[in-house]
Structures are given as C-alpha cells and as structure tokens.
Amino acid sequence: MTLPDAEELLIKLADGIKPFVTPETALIGIHSGGVWLMERLLPMLGHDLVHGTLDVSFYRDDFGSRGLHAETRPSQIPFEVNDRNILLIDDVFYTGRTIRAAMNELFDYGRPASISLAVLVNRGGRELPITPQVCTAEIPLPADQNLQLLRDEKGRFTLQLERADV
Amino acid sequence: MFNPQLDKDGKLKHLLSIEGLPKSILKQILDTADSFAGVGEREVKKVPLLRGKTVCNIFFENSTRTRTTFEIAAKRLSADVINLNVGTSSQSKGETILDTVENLTAMHADVFVVRHAESGAAHLIARHVQPHVHVINAGDGRHAHPTQGLLDVYTIRRYKPDMHNLKVALVGDVLHSRVARSEIHALTTLGVPEVRVIAPKTLLPSFVERLGVQVYHDMREGLKDVDVVMMLRLQNERMSGALLPSAQEYFKYFGLTQEKLALAKPDAIVMHPGPMNRGVEIDSAVADGSQSVILPQVTYGIAVRMAVMSILAGNN
Amino acid sequence: MKIHISNGRLIDPKNDIDACTDLYVAAGRIAGIGNKPDGFTADQTIDATDLIVCPGLVDLSARMREPGSEYRATLKSELRAAAAGGVTSLSCPPDTEPVLDEPGLVEMLRYRAKQLELAHVYPLGALTRQLKGEQLTEMAELTEAGCAGFSQADTAITDTRVLWRAMQYAATFGYTVWLRPEEPYLAKDGVAHDGEIAARLGLKGIPVAAEALAIASILRIGRDTGAKIHLSRLSTAEAVDLVREAKKQGVMVSCDVSINHLHLTEHDIGFFDANCHLRPPLRSQRDREALCSGLADGTIDAICSDHAPVDDDAKLLPFAEAEPGATGLELLLPLTLKWAGENRVSLIDAIARITHLPASILGITAGELGINTAADICMFDPERYWLVSPATLLSQGKNTPFVGSELAGKVQYTMLNGHLVHGL
Numbered sequence: 001m002t003l004p005d006a007e008e009l010l011i012k013l014a015d016g017i018k019p020f021v022t023p024e025t026a027l028i029g030i031h032s033g034g035v036w037l038m039e040r041l042l043p044m045l046g047h048d049l050v051h052g053t054l055d056v057s058f059y060r061d062d063f064g065s066r067g068l069h070a071e072t073r074p075s076q077i078p079f080e081v082n083d084r085n086i087l088l089i090d091d092v093f094y095t096g097r098t099i100r101a102a103m104n105e106l107f108d109y110g111r112p113a114s115i116s117l118a119v120l121v122n123r124g125g126r127e128l129p130i131t132p133q134v135c136t137a138e139i140p141l142p143a144d145q146n147l148q149l150l151r152d153e154k155g156r157f158t159l160q161l162e163r164a165d166v
Numbered sequence: 167m168f169n170p171q172l173d174k175d176g177k178l179k180h181l182l183s184i185e186g187l188p189k190s191i192l193k194q195i196l197d198t199a200d201s202f203a204g205v206g207e208r209e210v211k212k213v214p215l216l217r218g219k220t221v222c223n224i225f226f227e228n229s230t231r232t233r234t235t236f237e238i239a240a241k242r243l244s245a246d247v248i249n250l251n252v253g254t255s256s257q258s259k260g261e262t263i264l265d266t267v268e269n270l271t272a273m274h275a276d277v278f279v280v281r282h283a284e285s286g287a288a289h290l291i292a293r294h295v296q297p298h299v300h301v302i303n304a305g306d307g308r309h310a311h312p313t314q315g316l317l318d319v320y321t322i323r324r325y326k327p328d329m330h331n332l333k334v335a336l337v338g339d340v341l342h343s344r345v346a347r348s349e350i351h352a353l354t355t356l357g358v359p360e361v362r363v364i365a366p367k368t369l370l371p372s373f374v375e376r377l378g379v380q381v382y383h384d385m386r387e388g389l390k391d392v393d394v395v396m397m398l399r400l401q402n403e404r405m406s407g408a409l410l411p412s413a414q415e416y417f418k419y420f421g422l423t424q425e426k427l428a429l430a431k432p433d434a435i436v437m438h439p440g441p442m443n444r445g446v447e448i449d450s451a452v453a454d455g456s457q458s459v460i461l462p463q464v465t466y467g468i469a470v471r472m473a474v475m476s477i478l479a480g481n482n
Numbered sequence: 483m484k485i486h487i488s489n490g491r492l493i494d495p496k497n498d499i500d501a502c503t504d505l506y507v508a509a510g511r512i513a514g515i516g517n518k519p520d521g522f523t524a525d526q527t528i529d530a531t532d533l534i535v536c537p538g539l540v541d542l543s544a545r546m547r548e549p550g551s552e553y554r555a556t557l558k559s560e561l562r563a564a565a566a567g568g569v570t571s572l573s574c575p576p577d578t579e580p581v582l583d584e585p586g587l588v589e590m591l592r593y594r595a596k597q598l599e600l601a602h603v604y605p606l607g608a609l610t611r612q613l614k615g616e617q618l619t620e621m622a623e624l625t626e627a628g629c630a631g632f633s634q635a636d637t638a639i640t641d642t643r644v645l646w647r648a649m650q651y652a653a654t655f656g657y658t659v660w661l662r663p664e665e666p667y668l669a670k671d672g673v674a675h676d677g678e679i680a681a682r683l684g685l686k687g688i689p690v691a692a693e694a695l696a697i698a699s700i701l702r703i704g705r706d707t708g709a710k711i712h713l714s715r716l717s718t719a720e721a722v723d724l725v726r727e728a729k730k731q732g733v734m735v736s737c738d739v740s741i742n743h744l745h746l747t748e749h750d751i752g753f754f755d756a757n758c759h760l761r762p763p764l765r766s767q768r769d770r771e772a773l774c775s776g777l778a779d780g781t782i783d784a785i786c787s788d789h790a791p792v793d794d795d796a797k798l799l800p801f802a803e804a805e806p807g808a809t810g811l812e813l814l815l816p817l818t819l820k821w822a823g824e825n826r827v828s829l830i831d832a833i834a835r836i837t838h839l840p841a842s843i844l845g846i847t848a849g850e851l852g853i854n855t856a857a858d859i860c861m862f863d864p865e866r867y868w869l870v871s872p873a874t875l876l877s878q879g880k881n882t883p884f885v886g887s888e889l890a891g892k893v894q895y896t897m898l899n900g901h902l903v904h905g906l
Contacts, residue, residue, distance in 0.1 A: 067480030308684030
C-alpha cells in the first residue's frame with residue numbers, strides 16, 4: 001500500500017493543532033517520534049510555547065512481560081504542570097496504552113487543567129477508551145504490521161511499514 | 167564461559183560484582199540511571215515500575231546508610247520493602263546463611279539485596295535462590311560492592327563525560343576495600359585509560375597491578391594531574407592490626423588536604439563513598455569544598471540502585 | 483583360603499616387576515609369583531584380564547574423623563572408601579576428638595580398625611599434648627600402642643623451643659616427626675594463596691613465605707637435633723627447591739604432596755567454590771608445575787590423598803567460613819595415573835609413589851608383593867573411566883573439587899590379608 005507523505009501530514013497537523021493552542025498551552029512530545037514532531041511544530045505554531053518531553057518507559061503496562069525498555073531517556077518537564085492546559089504529541093496512535101502511560105506519568109508531576117492529544121496517524125486497533133483530538137490520517141493496519149515514523153539526516157520525515165513481532 | 171550473573175540470553179540476572187559484566191550492561195545501567203535521576207526532583211517521587219514486587223534487604227552485616235538508600239530506591243519504584251537485619255545473634259543460634267534465605271521464600275520476594283561480612287556470600291546465595299529471584303550484592307567482605315562502584319562511575323560521568331581521557335586516583339586502604347575493587351573494575355571496563363592507587367604498601371593487596379592499576383606510594387606524585395580523586399575510608403582497626411602506626415602519620419602522608427589537592431587538575435573532583443573520617447583520610451575543608459561531589463554521590467546512589475533493580479526485575 | 487589371580491599385569495615397583503604374570507595367595511600371604519607353588523589348588527580364581535595387579539596402596543594421610551564427629555564420617559564408612567580406592571594401608575593425623583595423645587585412644591582406634599578388617603591403620607600420635615604446642619606426649623608409649631610417627635596436624639607450634647625439644651626427644655628414639663610447614667602468624671586467618679586470585683576475590687591470602695620460612699626453620703632444627711623429618715603437603719615451588727637442596731646435603735627429610743595440589747591451582751576457586759577451600763591452599767600454576775616435576779624427579783617422595791571428609795552443610799557457606807578439606811581416598815589412584823600421564827612418568831614409577839615409597843616413610847612392611855608378604859593387593863582397570871559423584875563415592879564426605887569429573891582408573895578388587903574387601 002502507498003503511505004501518505006509524512007511531511008505533508010505534518011503541515012496538516014500544525015493546522016489541526018492551531019485551534020487548540022493558546023500562548024499558555026504547554027506542548028509535550030512523547031519519545032521519540034512525538035518529540036521529533038514537536039520540535040518541527042513549535043516554530044510552526046507561532047507562539048513561544050512552553051514545552052517538554054516524556055519517556056513513558058517507567059509507566060508502561062508491559063514491564064512484566066517485556067522487561068525494561070533497552071533505551072530509556074530522562075523525561076524533561078521544565079515547567080509547572082499544575083493547572084496547565086497540556087497538548088500531548090505523538091507520532092502513531094495504536095492501542096492507546098502509550099497515552100495512558102503518558103497521562104499517568106504526567107499526573108505524577110502535578111494536576112493539569114486539561115490534556116489534549118494530537119497525533120500524526122491513527123492506525124486503528126484501539127484497546128482503551130482514549131482517542132486523539134487531532135489526527136491527520138487514519139490508516140487501519142493488521143496486528144502483524146507496525147507503522148513507524150522515520151527521520152533522515154536532514155530531519156525529513158517519512159512513514160514506513162514493518163513486520164511486527166506479535 | 168559460565169557467568170553466574172547473566173541468564174542464558176546474556177541479560178542481567180543477578181548483580182554480584184562488576185568484574186565479569188560486559189561493558190554494554192554497565193552502560194545500560196548508567197544510561198537508565200540518567201532517567202531515574204530526575205524522578206527525585208518531582209512532586210511525586212515514585213514511578214510504578216515495581217508495583218506489586220517485593221524487595222527484601224537481607225543485611226548480615228549492619229549498615230543503616232546503604233540499607234536506607236536501597237530502601238528509598240525500592241520505594242521510589244513502588245516496590246514493597248522488607249528489611250531483615252540478621253545480626254550476629256541469630257546466626258549464632260545456628261541458622262546458616264542459606265537457612266535464612268530459604269526461610270524467606272515464604273515472603274515471595276522478587277529481589278534480595280544482600281550484605282555480608284564474608285567474600286563470596288552473594289555468589290553463594292545466588293546459587294541457591296529460586297529461579298525468579300534476583301540477588302543484588304550490597305557488599306560481601308572485601309570482594310565487591312557493585313552498586314557503589316556503579317554510582318561512583320556514574321558520578322564521574324556526570325562531571326567528566328569523556329571517560330576515555332581521564333586520570334583517576336584511588337587513595338587509601340585498597341587491601342580491605344570492596345568499594346575500591348568494584349571501582350577499579352568499573353573504571354577499567356569503561357575504558358578509563360589511567361587508574362592509579364595511592365597507599366602505603368601495607369594497605370595494598372599483593373599483585374594489585376594485575377587489576378590494571380598503577381601503584382604509587384607517594385601521594386604527591388600520584389595526584390599529579392588527576393581528574394578524579396576517590397578517597398577510601400580508613401578504619402580504626404588498621405592501627406591496632408600493625409598495618410599503620412597512627413592516624414596522624416597516615417593523615418600527614420596519605421590524607422587529602424587542600425594543598426595536596428592543588429597538585430591535581432584545577433577542575434578535579436573529589437569523591438568519597440562515605441562515611442568520612444574527617445581529619446584521617448580527608449580534611450574537612452576539602453570534604454566541604456567546591457571540588458567535592460560527595461553529597462551528589464548519595465543522590466546518584468538512589469538513581470543507580472533504581473536502575474539496577476528495574477533492569478533486574480524486568481529480566482525474567 | 484587359596485586364591486589364584488590370573489592373567490593380570492603385575493606391577494610391583496619395590497621388586498621391579500612389570501610383567502603379565504599370575505599371583506598365588508595362601509593363608510593371607512603371597513605364596514607364589516608367576517609359578518604355581520607346589521601342591522597349590524585354588525579355592526578361588528580371580529580373572530585379572532586387562533587389570534593391573536599391584537600392591538595395595540599406602541596412603542600417608544586419610545582423616546576418618548574417629549574418634550569424634552560421626553556426622554562427618556566414621557571409621558567404617560571411610561575404611562570402606564579406602565577399600566574401594568584400593569588403599570590397604572593408611573595413616574591418619576592425630577587431630578581427632580579427642581586428640582590422639584593417649585596410648586589408650588590409639589589402641590582403641592587400632593583395635594576398631596582391626597575388627598573391621600577393611601584396611602590397616604597406622605595412626606600418627608600427637609607431638610604435643612592436645613596439639614597445643616606446650617608439652618611433650620609420651621612418644622615411646624604411643625609408639626608401643628601403634629603410632630607410626632608424630633605430628634601436629636594443622637596446628638603449628640609457635641614456641642620454637644618446644645618444637646626443638648619435641649624433635650630432639652623424638653630423635654632420641656628415632657621417631658619420625660611429621661610437620662605441615664606453615665608459619666602460623668603469616669598464615670593466620672588466611673584461606674587462599676596470596677596471589678592475584680585472592681586479591682580479586684577479596685580473600686585473605688597465605689603467602690609462599692609462610693611455607694618457605696617454616697621449612698627453613700624445621701630443617702635447621704632438624705640438623706641440630708638429628709630428628710627424622712617428614713614434611714606433609716608441600717604446596718609451593720620454593721618448598722620443592724628447599725627440600726631438593728636439603729636432600730643434596732644429606733638431610734634426613736622426606737615429604738609428600740596431595741592429589742589436589744598436583745592438579746589444581748588458585749584459578750579453580752572460580753566463583754568461590756568452597757570445594758577448593760583446602761589446607762594448604764591451592765597455589766599458582768608455577769607452584770603446581772614445580773610440585774609435578776618435584777614428584778617426578780624424586781624430590782617429593784610420595785603422593786597422598788589428604789582425605790578429609792567434610793559434611794555438605796559445612797561447605798555451603800561463604801568460602802572463608804567453609805570447612806577446609808576434600809574427600810580423596812577413592813581418588814588417590816586415578817589422580818596418580820592422571821599425573822603420571824601428564825608428566826610422562828611410567829606406570830611403575832607412578833605406582834611406587836603410592837605403594838612402597840610411602841610405606842618406607844611410615845616404616846611399615848607394605849606396598850610390595852614379595853613372597854610371604856601380606857596379601858594386600860589392588861587390582862584396577864587403568865582404562866576404565868568413572869564419574870566422580872556423590873552417588874559413586876563411598877566416603878561419607880562427598881566434597882571434592884573433582885565432583886563431576888570423569889577419571890580413568892577404576893579399582894575392581896581390593897584384597898587385605900588374602901580376603902577380598904572390595905569387588906566381591
């Protein structure tokens with residue numbers, strides 16, 4: 001199947017996000033794809049927005065079966081979470097478990113006023129009652145396939161399909 | 167070759183000593199510790215990683231400091247913690263070290279943190295625990311104290327990220343020190359090019375050079391140009407054991423003062439595993455001075471122990 | 483009972499025999515070699531095809547833990563192990579509970595052993611009372627009770643004057659003084675060889691100097707007192723050199739090495755394997771090589787098993803706390819053969835070191851198959867491999883660094899005074 005152009009989707013994403021953003025909104029990218037997107041989005045959104053990154057390795061629900069993720073990175077939330085309107089950014093939305101973990105982690109920093117979610121692609125297969133507020137493409141995929149966001153040396157994005165280890 | 171610390175897939179099953187661990191695993195622990203370092207600064211200083219798991223501290227040799235940091239680390243991972251202080255009294259009642267461990271199976275612990283006065287105790291316990299239990303050596307005799315070695319190199323990495331260009335000096339009683347042995351193995355495994363030991367002959371093990379270190383008996387020579395000075399604690403028994411004449415003479419020739427520190431690089435850092443004997447191995451002015459990173463070491467100790475516990479608990 | 487041992491390869495180093503020839507036993511003694519004695523009709527024939535038939539082995543040190551701690555071993559269990567190992571004469575150190583420093587205890591031990599009829603036991607008496615290194619024992623009375631020599635087992639005498647006088651007193655009667663050379667203060671609390679492994683593992687080391695200094699003192703005192711000395715369990719290259727030099731100068735000294743030190747080094751401790759906690763400690767590769775060549779060139783006179791059964795629980799402890807010692811009676815033969823093979827020593831020379839050479843150190847008539855000597859015979863298959871395991875060992879002590887190894891050399895029959903005590 002032909003996948004959409006990720007760079008084009010990025011522009012659509014920025015447009016889709018603009019209505020959700022005020023100068024006080026905090027953007028949080030989820031490692032790694034969400035962080036890449038956030039870095040490109042920040043200048044596109046106009047305001048000088050407060051931002052941070054989240055690595056959800058310590059909040060995942062599959063620690064018992066898969067152990068600790070091989071590469072963990074420190075989460076960086078250099079602002080007060082209490083009473084903040086937060087926009088989470090991620091690349092591919094799948095089961096919803098990553099977002100569940102991200103929200104749990106965020107609540108250990110403080111009590112946000114609201115959390116919204118913006119993703120580049122929803123690949124179907126949702127397992128929890130969580131859904132993105134902004135999504136630029138719906139690409140339903142079977143369980144034996146994974147959709148990945150790639151970034152080349154120049155910083156350009158592409159989408160790629162891979163076999164999943166089910 | 168069989169490595170009692172690794173499972174058949176080469177993943178960490180027990181942490182018994184730094185010696186025998188591949189560089190990749192050391193790196194994994196240090197990198198993971200980076201992520202835990204920030205947790206202590208948050209409102210909620212916990213992550214749910216080890217929720218439902220039990221960590222049991224079995225200390226055959228007393229140590230409130232070390233036990234407390236393991237306890238904090240386990241609690242910050244949301245684990246349940248059981249503390250067992252097996253003082254010499256219950257051992258003299260005839261219960262062997264393995265009896266004690268076996269009696270704990272009823273507590274369904276996932277991780278045993280063990281400290282014992284004899285070298286090899288952690289290895290012995292690791293050979294006899296149930297398959298799903300992980301053993302962390304919190305110090306066995308003179309042999310090893312791997313989490314201390316790890317937190318020490320983690321500290322060095324925070325202040326001196328380019329480890330391939332460092333001169334590190336360990337000063338003091340290497341002979342009796344499990345901390346020193348673990349530090350030496352960690353430094354050499356991670357590729358630190360020059361590791362020096364500075365001590366009188368009576369406080370160095372025979373064949374210490376075989377561990378990959380350069381030996382100095384003159385502290386002034388040994389400290390020249392070093393980037394990191396790692397002090398070791400001197401215990402009172404050494405004087406009564408005919409290894410040293412007096413604390414005074416020791417301090418004069420092997421104690422760290424501002425004046426001797428000045429021989430090292432101007433931005434050299436000073437470390438100590440604690441607890442310090444002020445005026446014996448280290449001057450108060452240096453211990454509390456700008457080059458000392460002794461307090462941060464303690465904080466990093468929690469992050470490193472969280473990293474070790476999470477990596478182990480996840481490898482089943 | 484008349485027994486004909488047929489088709490075996492007879493190896494008797496004392497009488498320089500290595501030939502395929504038959505052996506005839508009558509009334510508990512060797513009645514004929516090669517030629518059937520006149521009027522001999524065998525009541526029993528033992529087919530020794532493919533077997534080596536040699537004198538029953540003589541082991542210079544086997545602890546049977548009796549009198550004393552029966553949970554570790556008993557005379558019966560260990561003499562059964564001896565029989566299984568082809569050992570027909572053995573000597574035991576005096577560190578029993580109570581210490582063998584009273585003639586009555588020695589008589590009792592010899593009586594018990596005689597009753598069991600499994601092997602001949604030649605105890606060593608304590609050199610000082612309670613092995614304390616303060617007062618002399620009644621050496622003459624103890625010898626009359628059956629002691630083959632006098633020893634301090636593993637407890638060195640710290641007061642040099644006492645050592646001097648003990649050796650002088652023993653020299654009065656011509657008794658042999660058996661000492662394990664180790665300077666007690668340098669060896670205090672030590673559990674491993676003072677080398678690289680001990681440094682890495684954080685174990686307290688016993689330096690080579692502890693053995694070398696002790697040998698130098700013992701030999702020097704021996705020179706002035708005229709005592710016959712036997713040095714037990716050499717472990718260092720330096721010791722071998724000292725003994726070689728002393729023998730050159732005509733000093734009356736003999737020495738032995740244990741099977742463990744011929745084959746193992748400090749590296750075998752691995753990850754704190756308590757089975758390798760031994761006294762003296764396992765040392766460096768260089769030391770091991772010197773022991774092997776010292777044994778080959780005759781500087782070291784004999785190999786012993788240094789049998790010391792330890793119960794399992796006593797080994798399931800951190801290395802330094804574990805009880806030192808390893809079971810060995812059943813390994814004396816195969817490990818001697820292994821040493822011979824690796825060091826290009828002939829079978830007859832190898833067997834000498836576990837038969838007549840140790841016998842002469844003990845001052846007993848044993849370890850040979852001359853006409854009319856006691857029919858103490860070992861028949862073994864040098865090519866047969868067997869697995870060393872708790873199941874295959876008869877000793878109550880199952881702990882040896884060789885557990886799990888396959889060794890060549892299986893005893894098929896052991897005969898004591900003309901009766902089969904193993905291989906029925």
